[in-house]
Amino acid sequence: MINIEQIKDKLQNRKLSTVGRHTFFSVLVPFVEIDGEIHILYEIRSQVIPTQPGEVCFPGGAIEPGETAREAAIRETCEEIGIPPRCIEIFAEGDRLITQANFTMYSFMATIPRSAYENVKLNEAEVDQVFTVPLEWFMHNDPEVHIVDLKQFNRADFPFEKAHISPDYKWRSSNAEVPIYNYEDKAIWGLTARITRNMVQILKGEKK
Numbered sequence: 001m002i003n004i005e006q007i008k009d010k011l012q013n014r015k016l017s018t019v020g021r022h023t024f025f026s027v028l029v030p031f032v033e034i035d036g037e038i039h040i041l042y043e044i045r046s047q048v049i050p051t052q053p054g055e056v057c058f059p060g061g062a063i064e065p066g067e068t069a070r071e072a073a074i075r076e077t078c079e080e081i082g083i084p085p086r087c088i089e090i091f092a093e094g095d096r097l098i099t100q101a102n103f104t105m106y107s108f109m110a111t112i113p114r115s116a117y118e119n120v121k122l123n124e125a126e127v128d129q130v131f132t133v134p135l136e137w138f139m140h141n142d143p144e145v146h147i148v149d150l151k152q153f154n155r156a157d158f159p160f161e162k163a164h165i166s167p168d169y170k171w172r173s174s175n176a177e178v179p180i181y182n183y184e185d186k187a188i189w190g191l192t193a194r195i196t197r198n199m200v201q202i203l204k205g206e207k208k
């Protein structure tokens with residue numbers, strides 16, 4: 001029989017993780033100065049990539065085993081658009097975005113030289129193009145914010161009797177804000193827009 005000292009030994013001073021299936025991603029929010037004005041760099045995902053083809057995003061991806069979120073953001077930026085680590089100067093970590101899709105998104109704010117932006121080497125399997133938006137544009141243009149309902153649906157094979165609940169059990173549902181920025185012919189929306197909006201709110205003093 002397990003005793004309290006064994007319980008303490010197992011549970012104390014362990015590295016904490018998450019309960020259930022959960023993954024972690026990390027993105028870089030690159031700032032670049034162009035003609036004396038600060039811009040934010042975005043990617044447009046390849047049309048052949050299996051997830052979110054053609055959508056606007058930040059450089060980034062899944063955190064690999066053994067690396068930190070910061071390291072992942074730098075590695076993914078290098079792999080996707082060819083900006084070398086020596087040109088990436090991270091100066092702050094953004095707020096973490098926890099999604100209803102069982103993953104957490106880390107973000108890191110960084111400066112990159114204009115020369116690095118002008119000499120990007122796109123990984124065409126993942127990225128179609130990059131573009132920048134003046135930060136000042138975001139400071140004067142709020143996104144449209146829409147609400148989407150996220151509902152739980154019962155699987156037909158769920159064993160209600162084993163859980164001692166009724167088949168008409170009311171599963172908890174939720175909703176989420178979906179901001180949309182329209183800049184020229186680009187749509188910046190979803191998680192990318194949420195990270196952008198959160199950062200802009202901090203810069204404007206609307207959020208501490």
